[in-house]
Structures are given as structure tokens and as C-alpha cells.
Amino acid sequence: xxxxxxxxxxxxxxxxxxxxxxxxxxxxxxxxxxxxxxxxxxxxxxxxxxxxxxxxxxxxxxxxxxxxxxxxxxxxxxxxxxxxxxxxxxxxxxxxxxxxxxxxxxxxxxxxxxxxxxxxxxxxxxxxxxxxxxxxxxxxxxxxxxxxxxxxxxxxxxxxxxxxxxxxxxxxxxxxxxxxxxxxxxxxxxxxxxxxxxxxxxxxxxxxxxxxxxxxxxxxxxxxxxxxxxxxxxxxxxxxxxxxxxxxxxxxxxxxxxxxxxxxxxxxxxxxxxxxxxxxxxxxxxxxxxxxxxxxxxxxxxxxxxxxxxxxxxxxxxxxxxxxxxxxxxxxxxxxxxxxxxxxxxxxxxxxxxxxxxxxxxxxxxxxxxxxxxxxxx
Numbered sequence: 001x002x003x004x005x006x007x008x009x010x011x012x013x014x015x016x017x018x019x020x021x022x023x024x025x026x027x028x029x030x031x032x033x034x035x036x037x038x039x040x041x042x043x044x045x046x047x048x049x050x051x052x053x054x055x056x057x058x059x060x061x062x063x064x065x066x067x068x069x070x071x072x073x074x075x076x077x078x079x080x081x082x083x084x085x086x087x088x089x090x091x092x093x094x095x096x097x098x099x100x101x102x103x104x105x106x107x108x109x110x111x112x113x114x115x116x117x118x119x120x121x122x123x124x125x126x127x128x129x130x131x132x133x134x135x136x137x138x139x140x141x142x143x144x145x146x147x148x149x150x151x152x153x154x155x156x157x158x159x160x161x162x163x164x165x166x167x168x169x170x171x172x173x174x175x176x177x178x179x180x181x182x183x184x185x186x187x188x189x190x191x192x193x194x195x196x197x198x199x200x201x202x203x204x205x206x207x208x209x210x211x212x213x214x215x216x217x218x219x220x221x222x223x224x225x226x227x228x229x230x231x232x233x234x235x236x237x238x239x240x241x242x243x244x245x246x247x248x249x250x251x252x253x254x255x256x257x258x259x260x261x262x263x264x265x266x267x268x269x270x271x272x273x274x275x276x277x278x279x280x281x282x283x284x285x286x287x288x289x290x291x292x293x294x295x296x297x298x299x300x301x302x303x304x305x306x307x308x309x310x311x312x313x314x315x316x317x318x319x320x321x322x323x324x325x326x327x328x329x330x331x332x333x334x335x336x337x338x339x340x341x342x343x344x345x346x347x348x349x350x351x352x353x354x355x356x357x358x359x360x361x362x363x364x365x366x367x368x369x370x371x372x373x374x375x376x377x378x
Contacts, residue, residue: 001107002141003221006042007068008100008158008170009060010125011075015090017054022279022364023089024212026347029326031319033216035074036060040067041216047123047208056090057125057208059170063219065161068099085328085345088366100158100168104137106144109153112226116213121153122178123208124171131197133159133167139196140169148184151177172210247325247352248318254358255315263300267293271357280367283378287367307333310341325350329365335373342373 015023026032027046036044042061049055062068079086086092109115130136137157143149153172160166173181192198218227250269257266270293278299280287286302313331320326329346346365353359371378 001110001221002104002144003107004102004104006102006105006219007062007065007161008102008156009062009068009072010098010100011058011060012094012096013056013090013092014052014094015054015056016088016368019089020048020054020056022347023056025349025362025364026085026089027212029319029347029349031317031326032078033321034319035078036071036216039071039074040064041071042219043213043215045123045210045213047210050122050207050209056211057123057206059123061219063217065101072097072099084343085347085366088345088368098168099161101161103133103157103159103167104141105154105156106141106149107154107221108144108149112222112230115153116215116230120175121210122173122175123210124173124181124205125168125208126170126203126205127166127168128203129165129199130167131193131199133197135197136167151180246356247323247350248320250352250356251318251325251327251350251358252315258300259313263297267296269356269358270296271353271355271359274357274359274361276361276363278363280365281371281378284367284370284374287370305336307335307344310334323352323354325352329363335370335377337377338373338375340373340375342369344370 024046040062042063044058044060046056046058049057060068060071062071079092083092115121140149140155140157144155149155151174153174155169155171158168158170160168171181188195189200192200215227215230218224254266254269257263257269272292274292274296276290276296276299278287278290282288284306286299286306288299290296290299310332313329315327315329317328318325326347326349329344329348331344332341333344334341344365346363348364349360349362350358351360
């Protein structure tokens, strides 16, 4: 199944230790899902560098260049508006973005339902130069037609939009086939230039372990029934609602009760088996895991004992999808034990059950800054 003409964007960044889970949570938030659906993105995935688990690579696929450019504008805006949050997760100065036009791609494994986010696969991504792009593409097509690529799921040959002298080859390989693919490639590397026009001296090759992938919009080649089943799996066909659901209203009311110190009344909105995880260094008492309504009360008590609000907490950026609500918490606080002040920022995920009760809460944020404010007291 060959196609061409689509566009592909890659973004690489070096993350800080233990910050990838927080980034991954933000990545899948309804706010960002909504933007990707609306911009016309078809596919996206993020992966970890095989040799550096803190180095992540994101790839995004689009039907048109205009869709890619609109997404690029969204990314710039998001990073600009919330730079203080993204700065806590990774080194933004390491961010590397490339825009590609697909010269030819081939989907060899057509079982999209069985493959999408269901496999332990590896991406081979090689940037390099070629003497003749047509010869390069024709060689890959011919090899595929002869069965030479039957042990990979997909490959794509791309041209850098901003530097047309640079090309890239991306191959998706089942992990169990990786050794055989590498052996076959390296045995034939001596003929790559004569047979495929590849300048082997320019190759920059990286391997990435696929962590998460999904589809937001249908690609032309996909059968309608497959797309309908994928929609049911991902839920992306339901565009996230902002500030408009009962759960958002409930959460806002709960925040009001917390601010007023009405803890007993607040407990009515939690399920009996509710859980809370506040990520961070567990030497800080409220950065831990808590279970049940008693656990919620313990977290509230510990938080109040450990920090004092210098400025009133601000709850913002509410976004909901199905039974989940995301929001941002920010406040200037003072650590009671040291008197040091710090800006506390948290991206929070709150899950409700069908009865409208909170069953799970996950808080992530700039806890390294909080730890510094504790100094030697921990």
C-alpha cells in the first residue's frame, strides 16, 4: 500500500530525570487532543531514544502542509504561554524540530487495529543525503515489491521541507524482527550508494522505542469501518469540551469548598475508594500516595501544615473529556519549616465515576523547586 504527498513533523527534546510521566500526562490532556483534532492531524506518536531514555522524540503526520503549519503555530503558542510549566519538564533549549514531505511511504502491515498502540515496536530514523532522490525512492519500492521489507510494518522516505538536500528514512520494526532487519541492512551497506544513491557517510541514525501513538483524523487510504473502530478505542472523535461539563462544574465547586475550609462537605464529592497521587520527593509529606476519604483528609491536613499561601491559589485551564477533567493550579507559597517562598505550579488530572464522584486524582508539577525551598529541613 504505497502513498505520497503527506507531511511529517518531528520534535526531539531532552527531558529532566523523572519528568517524562508528567509530560506524558500533559501530552494526552483533552486540551491538546482537541487542538490536534481541529488542526487536521492524522497520526502522532512519541518514543524514547534507545540509548538515552530521557531523550524523547515526537512525530506528527498531516494530510497537507497547511495543517502542519497550523499545528506548528499551536505548538509555539502553547510553549510561549506556558513556558514556566514546560521548563520544569525538559530542556527547551535542546528542542529540535524538523518538517518533512513524504516522497513515498508503504504500509506493509495493514492490521491497523492490531498495531496501533498495541505493539512493542522500534522506529529506525536515519537522516542523510542521497545523490538521486528518484533512484532512492524507486529502489525502496522495488525492494518492497520483491518482499525484502516483509519483516517491517511501515516505512517512509521524506524530504526536509526547509533543507531539500537532506532526506530521512523512517522504518517501523517489530522488536522481534529488529536483529534480522539490522543484519540484512548492514550486510548490504556496501551497495547502498550504487543501488539506492545513499551517501552512507552522511547517515545520522537513531533508534526509538515506541511509547504511545494514536490517530486523530482519518487518512484517505483507511477503510471507514477501521476508522470507526479506532474512534471507539481512542475517543478522539468526541472533541474535548472546555468549561462545559457537569464534572467541571463539580470540580470548581469542590475547589471553592477547599478554599473555604469546608472539608467535611468536600468529602461528599469523593468516592469511598478514591485515590490521590501527588508526584514528587516523598520526603515532603504531602508528596505521596493517599487512599480513601481519610487519605484525602490527610493530604489536606499535611498540605496546610507544610505550606502557607502567600497569594490565593488560582485554578485555571479546565478541560474535560468523558469522565476526566484537567486543570492547572498555581500559587505563591511559603514553606513553614524554612520560611522560603516558591511558586507552586501543578497540572492536575481528576477522574470521576458514573455517579459524579471523584475516584482518582493525580498531581504533577515543579516539585524540584519545592524541594529546594525546603533546603536542609528534609
